[in-house]
Amino acid sequence: MSYLLDTNVLSEVRKPNANSNVRAWLASVKGIDLYLSVLVVGEIRLGIERLRRRDPSQAGVYETWLATVHRDYADRILPVTIDIAEEWARMQVPNALPVIDGLVAATAKVHGLTLVTRNTAHFVQAGVRSFNPFEESGPA
Numbered sequence: 001m002s003y004l005l006d007t008n009v010l011s012e013v014r015k016p017n018a019n020s021n022v023r024a025w026l027a028s029v030k031g032i033d034l035y036l037s038v039l040v041v042g043e044i045r046l047g048i049e050r051l052r053r054r055d056p057s058q059a060g061v062y063e064t065w066l067a068t069v070h071r072d073y074a075d076r077i078l079p080v081t082i083d084i085a086e087e088w089a090r091m092q093v094p095n096a097l098p099v100i101d102g103l104v105a106a107t108a109k110v111h112g113l114t115l116v117t118r119n120t121a122h123f124v125q126a127g128v129r130s131f132n133p134f135e136e137s138g139p140a
Helices: 007-013 020-028 038-054 056-072 082-091 099-111 120-124
Strands: 003-005 034-037 114-116
Touching: 003 007, 003 099, 007 020, 007 038, 034 038, 034 099, 038 056, 038 099, 082 099, 099 114, 099 120
Parallel strands: 003 034, 003 114
Antiparallel strands: none
């Protein structure tokens, strides 16, 4: 099984006191089975740029971490394609998701990935397989 990591999961693992369930789950999965959306990278970049305005030094720490993410996931960062955009549009009716959440969900669906997120409730309505490693030990 392969997985698409949401921003909240990727961000969690860089914390010194990260959730032990998240750490344990990630340790149990082969790295080649983990993917990111370009939108997750974009959300992290946005956080760094916001942080840079008030704490440039800490932003530099995150910048270094993001460079590691780029390197580690280089061939597993998925773009938004036409197929994903069209799936996103179908998923918006009748219950729209926020744009980025919807596009991440569509990415998981198009690529047949399980979305790993803390916010599984967002994605149930869209018919996307999801898993919350903060609360569960592994996907059913």
